[in-house]
């Protein structure tokens with residue numbers, strides 16, 4: 049398959065995504081990313097929360113120098129920013145940091161402090177969803193680290209699918225992986241991980257909305273704990 053041309057229509061891209069989702073279901077994560085690199089070239093990026101650098105590492109093997117997009121919400125743990133800096137320093141990737149239109153102080157002035165406690169959906173929309181929408185504009189396809197075993201809401205994640213909201217191909221190369229698979233890859237390749245994963249956190253998001261998980265809880269139970277919210281809107 050040759051690199052997708054600029055003039056490809058949305059319908060072409062949707063059909064391409066749906067076909068690839070079927071054809072690549074049994075492919076390895078690296079093969080899926082090699083397909084993405086060959087098909088989209090520089091118009092493909094990886095998004096990373098800097099929980100670990102597994103997908104960024106895989107993507108850099110498929111496309112050295114690949115763009116790795118990180119959303120700096122202004123609410124991250126220092127360990128997450130440190131992981132971002134380490135990834136930028138040691139891996140063959142191009143880290144792009146996206147920031148919201150307003151700083152936390154500006155948002156507090158307009159909406160009042162601790163919007164994340166009062167209206168987390170609005171806070172996520174302002175600090176995650178909108179900046180990502182802007183940041184992805186130049187790309188035809190983006191890759192995520194979503195896994196089917198993380199939660200019920202992610203159980204049907206296709207390895208390649210169509211992101212209707214953004215009109216882009218969405219690739220989840222490790223959708224079929226377990227936490228053990230991730231750990232094995234990290235160990236075998238010496239991949240950078242967020243130090244908080246060694247400190248009781250199973251999923252790392254913004255500091256005000258993330259807590260350690262308890263024995264027997266699923267990986268995302270520590271995100272927006274005590275609320276019905278389970279996703280930030282990036283994958284809805």
Ligand code: SF4
Nearest residue numbers: 164168171172254257
């Ligand atoms: S995770 Fe929490 S702090 Fe981060 S953008 Fe969403 S509501 Fe705001």
